[in-house]
Amino acid sequence: xxxxxxxxxxxxxxxxxxxxxxxxxxxxxxxxxxxxxxxxxxxxxxxxxxxxxxxxxxxxxxxxxxxxxxxxxxxxxxxxxxxxxxxxxxxxxxxxxxxxxxxxxxxxxxxxxxxxxxxxxxxxxxxxxxxxxxxxxxxxxxxxxxxxxxxxxxxxxxxxxxxxxxxxxxxxxxxxxxxxxxxxxxxxxxxxxxxxxxxxxxxxxxxxxxxxxxxxxxxxxxxxxxxxxxxxxxxxxxxxxxxxxxxxxxxxxxxxxxxxxxxxxxxxxxxxxxxxxxxxxxxxxxxxxxxxxxxxxxxxxxxxxxxxxxxxxxxxxxxxxxxxxxxxxxxxxxxxxxxxxxxx
Amino acid sequence: xxxxxxxxxxxxxxxxxxxxxxxxxxxxxxxxxxxxxxxxxxxxxxxxxxxxxxxxxxxxxxxxxxxxxxxxxxxxxxxxxxxxxxxxxxxxxxxxxxxxxxxxxxxxxxxxxxxxxxxxxxxxxxxxxxxxxxxxxxxxxxxxxxxxxxxxxxxxxxxxxxxxxxxxxxxxxxxxxxxxxxxxxxxxxxxxxxxxxxxxxxxxxxxxxxxxxxxxxxxxxxxxxxxxxxxxxxxxxxxxxxxxxxxxxxxxxxxxxxxxxxxxxxxxxxxxxxxxxxxxxxxxxxxxxxxxxxxxxxxxxxxxxxxxxxxxxxxxxxxxxxxxxxxxxxxxxxxxxxxxxxxx
Numbered sequence: 001x002x003x004x005x006x007x008x009x010x011x012x013x014x015x016x017x018x019x020x021x022x023x024x025x026x027x028x029x030x031x032x033x034x035x036x037x038x039x040x041x042x043x044x045x046x047x048x049x050x051x052x053x054x055x056x057x058x059x060x061x062x063x064x065x066x067x068x069x070x071x072x073x074x075x076x077x078x079x080x081x082x083x084x085x086x087x088x089x090x091x092x093x094x095x096x097x098x099x100x101x102x103x104x105x106x107x108x109x110x111x112x113x114x115x116x117x118x119x120x121x122x123x124x125x126x127x128x129x130x131x132x133x134x135x136x137x138x139x140x141x142x143x144x145x146x147x148x149x150x151x152x153x154x155x156x157x158x159x160x161x162x163x164x165x166x167x168x169x170x171x172x173x174x175x176x177x178x179x180x181x182x183x184x185x186x187x188x189x190x191x192x193x194x195x196x197x198x199x200x201x202x203x204x205x206x207x208x209x210x211x212x213x214x215x216x217x218x219x220x221x222x223x224x225x226x227x228x229x230x231x232x233x234x235x236x237x238x239x240x241x242x243x244x245x246x247x248x249x250x251x252x253x254x255x256x257x258x259x260x261x262x263x264x265x266x267x268x269x270x271x272x273x274x275x276x277x278x279x280x281x282x283x284x285x286x287x288x289x290x291x292x293x294x295x296x297x298x299x300x301x302x303x304x305x306x307x308x309x310x311x312x313x314x315x316x317x318x319x320x321x322x323x324x325x326x327x328x329x330x331x332x333x334x335x336x337x338x339x340x341x342x343x344x
Numbered sequence: 345x346x347x348x349x350x351x352x353x354x355x356x357x358x359x360x361x362x363x364x365x366x367x368x369x370x371x372x373x374x375x376x377x378x379x380x381x382x383x384x385x386x387x388x389x390x391x392x393x394x395x396x397x398x399x400x401x402x403x404x405x406x407x408x409x410x411x412x413x414x415x416x417x418x419x420x421x422x423x424x425x426x427x428x429x430x431x432x433x434x435x436x437x438x439x440x441x442x443x444x445x446x447x448x449x450x451x452x453x454x455x456x457x458x459x460x461x462x463x464x465x466x467x468x469x470x471x472x473x474x475x476x477x478x479x480x481x482x483x484x485x486x487x488x489x490x491x492x493x494x495x496x497x498x499x500x501x502x503x504x505x506x507x508x509x510x511x512x513x514x515x516x517x518x519x520x521x522x523x524x525x526x527x528x529x530x531x532x533x534x535x536x537x538x539x540x541x542x543x544x545x546x547x548x549x550x551x552x553x554x555x556x557x558x559x560x561x562x563x564x565x566x567x568x569x570x571x572x573x574x575x576x577x578x579x580x581x582x583x584x585x586x587x588x589x590x591x592x593x594x595x596x597x598x599x600x601x602x603x604x605x606x607x608x609x610x611x612x613x614x615x616x617x618x619x620x621x622x623x624x625x626x627x628x629x630x631x632x633x634x635x636x637x638x639x640x641x642x643x644x645x646x647x648x649x650x651x652x653x654x655x656x657x658x659x660x661x662x663x664x665x666x667x668x669x670x671x672x673x674x675x676x677x678x679x680x681x682x683x684x685x686x687x688x
Contacts, residue, residue, distance in 0.1 A: 077428075
């Protein structure tokens with residue numbers, strides 16, 4: 001076969017995009033039947049696909065009978081029990097479909113995520129559910145796109161062109177602020193840690209908006225260490241401003257469990273002289289004393305949803321991209337009480 | 345090629361074993377140069393290998409240049425933070441070797457472990473580190489043996505013919521009993537849960553032996569629920585015998601964290617009116633109040649060791665099987681105190 005012909009049979013999405021004079025990302029959206037693309041652009045991309053024979057290649061990929069019945073899952077870390085619960089949800093749904101999960105950690109590092117994704121592809125997984133590492137560039141998705149590897153974003157999102165399952169983090173923050181406000185708290189801090197990504201920003205913005213909506217100061221945001229064992233020792237950071245808070249909302253339960261211990265060390269009684277709300281509602285919330293009031297993001301349900309999105313996409317690769325954002329629920333236990341005047 | 349000839353070129357370990365009139369497991373031990381096989385048997389198996397041409401096949405497998413640079417890891421579950429720490433150790437060593445870990449859960453189910461191992465093999469991993477699911481039969485290893493898939497057992501062992509990295513669980517139990525005895529405790533309970541496997545039996549026997557060596561009653565063993573959130577509610581089980589214990593040693597830190605909360609609920613002060621020791625020394629031991637005294641099994645170091653055993657075996661598949669059993673260390677914090685007469 002002359003090399004020109006051989007080339008022709010390996011038309012890439014980039015070829016289509018160049019022919020249609022659009023970005024590769026836009027061409028990808030057209031393939032996924034995204035509503036974000038205008039009809040004129042769509043028509044141009046579809047014409048380019050027909051002319052270059054791209055449709056046929058895609059169809060062949062779609063119809064490939066050989067499936068490995070294996071789904072790849074990539075998460076930032078496994079030290080937070082939240083991810084273990086998310087995985088339990090993913091596995092139960094993937095299991096029911098007679099498939100197997102293989103898992104890898106990105107360590108929240110873009111290069112590592114790159115390598116792991118590449119390796120999973122080489123191993124022939126049918127699709128990947130991933131929680132994008134902080135700092136993942138959209139170009140990453142374009143590259144994966146070339147591989148025809150079905151993807152689902154979970155917990156964090158970097159593209160509207162790809163399925164996503166997550167929680168309404170901003171709504172959860174509102175529930176936490178409302179609960180504390182109903183107990184009379186006005187000086188409410190927010191304790192965060194870790195890298196910045198969509199779920200981080202949605203929580204910070206959710207906290208700020210909810211505080212501002214009540215006319216409260218939204219700037220009491222403290223950063224605590226990422227390492228579990230070092231969080232209790234950071235509780236004093238809450239009290240380094242002139243107007244001390246009477247309550248704290250935590251970015252996740254790992255922080256809440258650590259600050260609960262740290263506040264105890266400072267002589268405060270959580271749920272009585274200081275109020276504390278966690279986020280995620282992991283199993284440990286039930287096991288510490290006082291029991292932790294926490295915003296439930298239902299990680300297991302998010303995991304199941306992400307798995308279903310992927311299974312649906314494997315069954316029909318032309319489905320338009322879908323977003324499932326689950327509502328949160330405040331699980332009230334013992335770690336909050338009515339506001340009290342500070343001890344003399 | 346006549347079918348007879350073709351068959352000959354696919355000699356299996358079973359053929360070798362039958363020719364040498366030994367079990368398949370014994371033949372496998374010979375290949376691994378295990379010291380457990382007598383010289384006469386070894387000579388017979390090696391003769392059979394030569395006659396059937398098995399050596400040549402093995403050599404071909406050993407010399408295969410094509411590596412996927414991927415290591416499979418199979419653990420029973422991910423809800424126990426102990427496994428997350430073990431994985432961190434495995435990953436850091438595998439990372440340093442420029443390889444990638446893919447992970448799967450067996451759920452402590454033999455059939456699931458079977459499927460996952462098969463899938464990993466199909467995906468072409470270079471080797472597998474696995475914590476054998478409870479009830480794994482030795483035949484499982486014989487089958488994997490046929491695949492020429494290098495294996496390392498971690499935390500639990502089912503065969504002496506295969507590399508193993510674990511902790512001296514019995515020694516750890518002795519350290520826990522000795523510490524409580526030094527504080528005057530005599531009525532010491534042991535709280536367990538989960539399925540029975542080598543690490544379970546070594547802990548139970550270690551507890552019994554250490555108690556008997558001091559002339560103490562070794563039969564105060566209670567079983568608590570497996571589900572984290574249900575453990576606190578099981579603390580009363582400790583006090584259902586006529587001679588109530590003054591201290592409890594826990595099978596792992598998940599149980600210790602749960603019973604710490606449950607004892608608090610019963611009005612006891614852990615570290616003062618009741619003593620409690622955990623096992624594994626996970627990061628959370630530092631984060632609850634009172635801080636948990638726990639036997640450190642150094643899961644991260646065990647993980648690194650298991651990874652090194654596998655890397656060594658990939659470099660030289662003919663190494664004799666090795667066992668690395670790491671010493672434990674009691675990490676004394678706040679959850680134990682001198683024995684007191686029970687409250688009136």
